[in-house]
Structure formats: structure tokens, C-alpha cells
Amino acid sequence: MTHAAKIVQFSDDAKTLPDGSKVIYAESDDKIVLYHKIPFERGLTYVFDRKTQDILVNGKPGDNADKRKMIKLGTYFLEHSSEDDLITLDIQAKG
Amino acid sequence: MGVSISRSSGPHYKPGNAASLPKALSSADLKSVLTSLGIDPSKVVSVREQAGGQVTGLRDIQSLNPIGHHTAEALKALGFLNVEALLSLQVADDITRIKNRLATIQTSLIKKADFSVLASLMGFDSDIEGFVLVESDGGLQLLERALDELEEDSFI
Numbered sequence: 001m002t003h004a005a006k007i008v009q010f011s012d013d014a015k016t017l018p019d020g021s022k023v024i025y026a027e028s029d030d031k032i033v034l035y036h037k038i039p040f041e042r043g044l045t046y047v048f049d050r051k052t053q054d055i056l057v058n059g060k061p062g063d064n065a066d067k068r069k070m071i072k073l074g075t076y077f078l079e080h081s082s083e084d085d086l087i088t089l090d091i092q093a094k095g
Numbered sequence: 096m097g098v099s100i101s102r103s104s105g106p107h108y109k110p111g112n113a114a115s116l117p118k119a120l121s122s123a124d125l126k127s128v129l130t131s132l133g134i135d136p137s138k139v140v141s142v143r144e145q146a147g148g149q150v151t152g153l154r155d156i157q158s159l160n161p162i163g164h165h166t167a168e169a170l171k172a173l174g175f176l177n178v179e180a181l182l183s184l185q186v187a188d189d190i191t192r193i194k195n196r197l198a199t200i201q202t203s204l205i206k207k208a209d210f211s212v213l214a215s216l217m218g219f220d221s222d223i224e225g226f227v228l229v230e231s232d233g234g235l236q237l238l239e240r241a242l243d244e245l246e247e248d249s250f251i
Contacts, residue, residue: 008189025193026131032196033131047131053203067200074197078190086189 010085023077034073046070 005028016022019038026033032048047056048070055062055070 006189006192008193025189027192027196031131032200035131045131048200048203050199055200064204067204071197071200074193074200078193078197081190083190 008086010081012085015085017076017080023073025074025077034070034077036073046073 005026007024007026009022009024010016021039022037024033024035024037026035030050032050034046035043036046037043042058045056045058046062046066046069048067049055055066057066
């Protein structure tokens with residue numbers, strides 16, 4: 001069984017979004033993840049299940065408002081990114 | 096279960112030149128992301144290498160070229176204890192892919208009954224199974240059929 005995932009973020013670890021926060025995007029066959037880190041605050045991890053359409057926020061069930069936050073966060077990330085800024089970790093699990 | 100890892104970067108990255116490697120990824124942040132994906136990073140058995148968009152092969156981990164120091168430290172902190180090489184890869188089409196994934200989440204917000212009305216108003220058959228929707232200029236645009244992305248019962 002093969003499990004694959006991609007993780008995308010700024011190639012420069014010091015680079016942040018205009019509001020000073022950092023976002024990491026990740027996806028696998030069954031999940032979409034956005035990790036949001038605001039300075040001096042605990043990171044927020046949004047996990048959208050592509051099969052069930054449910055969302056978890058830091059491991060707890062979320063609602064439509066959380067989905068909208070996730071979309072807004074992803075859009076904000078894309079608005080301040082270019083392909084040259086980004087690197088992708090391509091991960092494959094075999095076994 | 097073994098894990099292999101590969102990495103892609105922008106067009107300015109040059110293979111074999113450690114000085115041009117991107118800075119280390121934040122290990123704590125990435126560990127959280129990997130855990131969310133359900134991936135155990137503790138075992139690395141192979142590395143997938145791509146150059147110019149082509150997969151050039153799988154390498155045994157013992158024969159890989161040295162990777163940049165900072166990246167190696169970050170990967171070791173993640174639990175990739177045996178990583179000895181990094182890859183020079185294609186420029187990934189990340190932005191387009193991320194936009195499409197966000198559209199998938201947006202679609203999940205639409206109730207099936209509302210969707211049927213919307214489809215009807217747009218002039219599509221009411222029994223159509225799914226679409227990819229993208230928010231544009233403050234509204235939703237019906238872009239294309241994406242039957243492989245949406246299941247019939249996926250609407251809420």
C-alpha cells in the first residue's frame with residue numbers, strides 16, 4: 001500500500017506573510033491540511049477530510065465557519081506566494 | 096512501512112550546490128503537519144529524485160549525495176534519521192493545485208438542495224453530480240464538472 005503526501009511552504013524559513021504569520025499547506029489522498037502559526041501563539045492545524053467532507057481544528061471537530069476560515073487562510077497564503085517562493089516536500093510511504 | 100522523501104524547489108535551485116539550497120524547514124511545524132496527515136516519519140528507505148519534471152529514479156539511501164547541513168538537521172529532527180541526500184526537482188505547480196483543493200472545501204459548504212437550484216439556474220441538468228466551484232470577484236463561478244472530485248453524497 002502506498003501513502004503519498006505533499007507539503008508546501010516558503011523556501012525561506014524566515015519569510016512570513018504580511019501579518020507576520022506562517023502557513024504550511026499539505027495534502028494527501030484523503031486529507032487537506034493547513035497549518036497556521038502566529039508569532040507567540042499556539043499553531044492552528046486545519047484538517048479537511050476529502051472523503052467525509054468533515055473538518056478538524058487542532059484535532060477537534062469543526063464546523064462550516066472553520067471551513068470558511070481555512071479557505072480564507074489558504075487564499076491569503078496564495079495571494080502572497082509565487083512559485084519561486086515555494087518548495088514542495090514530496091513524501092511517499094511504502095509498505 | 097518505509098517512507099521516502101523528495102523535495103522540489105523553484106527554478107533558481109541548482110543541483111549539487113549546497114550553498115543554493117533553501118533554508119531548513121521548521122521541524123516543529125512540519126512534524127505537526129506530518130502527524131495531521133497520519134504519516135510516520137521515523138523510517139526512510141528510499142529517495143525519489145526528479146529533475147526537469149522527469150523522475151530519474153529511486154536511489155538506495157547509501158548512495159545518495161550529501162545534502163545541505165541545515166536541511167539535514169531539520170530532517171533528522173523530524174525523525175528522518177537516515178536521510179543522506181536531497182533532491183533537485185521540478186518546479187511544482189503548487190499554486191494551481193492548492194486553488195483547486197480550496198475549491199473542493201468551498202463546494203462542501205453547499206447544500207445539495209441549494210446546489211440543484213443553482214445548477215438549474217445556470218442551465219445545467221438538475222441530476223448532474225458535481226462541479227468545481229471557485230470564488231471569483233466576490234461570487235461563485237461554476238467552472239467545470241469534476242465528477243472524480245465530488246461524490247453524490249458529499250454535499251452538506
